[in-house]
Amino acid sequence: MPERFSSNPIEGMDFIRWLRARLKSPLPGFSPGGRFSPRPVHGRNYAEPLSNPKSAAVLVLLYPKDGIWHIPFVARPLTMPTHAGQIGLPGGTLLPNEKSDVAALREYEEELGADADTVELLGALTPIHVHSSGYRIDPWLGVTTETPAFSIAAKEVDRLLEIPLYHLMDRENFGSQRRFHHGETYESPCFLFGADRIWGATCVILGELIILAEEYLAMVSRPPRSE
Numbered sequence: 186m187p188e189r190f191s192s193n194p195i196e197g198m199d200f201i202r203w204l205r206a207r208l209k210s211p212l213p214g215f216s217p218g219g220r221f222s223p224r225p226v227h228g229r230n231y232a233e234p235l236s237n238p239k240s241a242a243v244l245v246l247l248y249p250k251d252g253i254w255h256i257p258f259v260a261r262p263l264t265m266p267t268h269a270g271q272i273g274l275p276g277g278t279l280l281p282n283e284k285s286d287v288a289a290l291r292e293y294e295e296e297l298g299a300d301a302d303t304v305e306l307l308g309a310l311t312p313i314h315v316h317s318s319g320y321r322i323d324p325w326l327g328v329t330t331e332t333p334a335f336s337i338a339a340k341e342v343d344r345l346l347e348i349p350l351y352h353l354m355d356r357e358n359f360g361s362q363r364r365f366h367h368g369e370t371y372e373s374p375c376f377l378f379g380a381d382r383i384w385g386a387t388c389v390i391l392g393e394l395i396i397l398a399e400e401y402l403a404m405v406s407r408p409p410r411s412e
Contacts, residue, residue: 208308221392243276298336
């Protein structure tokens with residue numbers, strides 16, 4: 186596979202090597218009142234730990250398609266008891282005594298039918314705490330140098346969305362929507378992809394990756410220091 190897919194610095198293996206190292210340092214995390222934070226944040230502070238959370242894990246997978254990094258998302262069936270119709274990342278609840286990295290890969294393989302053995306986990310993003318559902322979600326960032334052969338599990342996935350990373354980084358594709366929950370109206374930031382909206386916990390998880398990607402671009406575009 187080529188080191189660089191295109192002239193965009195984000196589209197290549199240098200970015201992946203940087204991410205692998207960067208994930209070992211303190212991460213941006215969730216900032217109440219920040220770009221990816223609901224407004225008002227009351228009851229939606231994803232950084233505030235739950236007292237007795239249920240555990241879940243998701244996979245944010247970078248893979249090459251048409252010379253650019255993509256991320257796979259799942260649209261949940263309207264028949265599901267929770268998250269019906271929402272756009273999310275492959276993932277789910279941990280099995281008894283299961284580690285979150287193992288769960289993220291297992292759910293990816295179960296939901297999208299692709300081979301998890303080709304995925305390298307670069308590291309963990311910041312855990313988020315979803316007070317509306319009582320879950321702590323561990324997001325894992327992974328990469329594969331192959332374009333996966335997806336085959337969705339129809340009971341859990343209505344359709345697959347393959348979204349370029351650069352699309353998510355473009356602020357023209359970011360906005361907000363008004364939502365209503367427990368008698369309160371609030372503004373929920375969201376990524377826009379055609380008619381689909383990616384909001385809530387998934388938006389927050391993606392937000393941290395976007396901040397890291399912006400950090401990388403700022404670093405590689407900085408002029409060299411003169412001696």
